Amino acid sequence: MADVKKLATREGYGQALLELGATREDVIVLDADLAAATKTGVFKKAYPDRFYNCGIAEQNMMSIAAGIATTGKTVFASSFAMFAAGRAYEQVRNSIGYPHLNVKIGATHGGISVGEDGATHQCCEDIALMRTIPGMTIINPADAVEAKAATLAAAEMTGPVYLRFGRLAVPVFNDEASYTFTLGKGVTLKEGGDVTLIATGLMVERALTAAGQLKDEGIDARVINIHTIKPLDEEIVLRAARETGAVVVAEEHSVIGGLGSAVCDLLAATCPVPVQKVGVEDVFGTSGPALELLDRFGLNAANIVAKAKAVLAMKK
């Protein structure tokens, strides 16, 4: 694994903004004093006149973004997920969501892998919050290649989008030259008939590892990457449930309200099969190195394998 390239998804976000700057004069980028960390700083350096720093005032930033969007321009507003989705939730709901404005929220530092900063900055509830807003598109890319493509796709569509990126450098498993991003479409990364591992964000690569371990034990696992959490690709999830009869959902997010909940909502109503969630249980995070925290909170291949065996047992 030593030669696997690792890059944080926020890096892909920065690269996409840079590309947009070269082609789209109508794109404005806002940040709230975190430009270096969110990677909007890459855009700021190249296009300083199209970048506006709102200072440490995320609520104002979100409503400003809404105001800009009413004038027909495309605007990206960035901060950490905790402040973009958490602190400014009501601004996102009322100023952006309700009028369905063309604002792209670039939220970095999602999840427990923020690491040493600890619980105050580890946002494991942003997807749950954003899912409750009618008309909000939610994208959680799995690697930097997907992050860049997702950002460019978000800029092409009209309407509010919540883009979730991570701080931690994670393996890049998509090939940039051949990768195409289709909004709202899940990606089957590995076929399999015994159980389905549905994953999003950095858990996708870990689900692939888990599928390899399951294969060694004679279990044929399907792996699906759901980068667009809302609107959910119901067709790919339903087909997997019907064909494999057992599902594990893995995400770097609370087990309450995220992708796992979305999948359960869908399957309970249409194709009830055993489902288990791999996510942050109903607890706050803690300080520590990101990789150690992912293990500590069960966000690893070993736990996906265990949950896969559990749903298989329920299936029988």
Added chain:
Amino acid sequence: MDQKTKNQLKILACKARMGVLEGTFNAKSGHPGGSLSICEALTYLYFRELNVDPADPDKPDRDRFVLSKGHCAPALYSVLSLRGFFPWSEIARLRKPGALLQGHPAISIPGVDMSSGSLGQGISAAVGMALSAKHFGDGFRVYAILGDGEIEEGQVWEAAMFAANKKLSNLVAYVDYNGLQIDGTVEQVNSPLPIDEKFRAFGWNVLTVDGHDFDDLERVFAAARSCTDRPTAIIATSVKGKGVSFMEGQVGWHGKGPNAEEYEQGMNELKAQLAALEGEE
């Protein structure tokens, strides 16, 4: 301003007040007090100040208006209808299921530039519009009306700081200082006073006005246009419930509709005012 023009504006403001009563009476809810205190300001904006066209409500170069104190929508809707954005018959359907006119301004309503109602957010949206105009070299101006209670929201001051820092001279924030909010006087609840000194400290051009005097409104909106290096805050002294005797200065009329008896009495007062104004025509 000549007497004829002023009288015509007074007639429009009086009709707007009738719309406030009609809407809140039929809805059995709504916010008549703060609506009645901004009828002159809205009338002046839509009939004298704003570059808007009811036949083309979304024209890109129009001036923008945001009712940051969105609960005073009945006044905005009445003035928009008088200006020709939609039929007056919509006023009686205010707040009804499926009606065009929502309890708080919605961007889907012709003439409404931004959904608002969650206090403190409208001014930030107006700042975004003004920033966009400056950035892209569009010439339009942006106006927002805020409540004096509303400015207790911290977001208002985030917006104020940013607007001054970016020198948004195309932005006017009009603060309706009627002195009352839901739970009492603004001083009792959590005093935002002195309002003028706060905006001045944030780097704004600050003007004060009698919110019910059209000559004075003309003076301050002209002065705001002549300020080219800063946003302008207009602090307007007004009477909550203005024009309806039993609502004037009464905090209880912040957020309830009149009953049939109160509606009739209020409308009779406004009809008498209108007859007097029309007699001067």
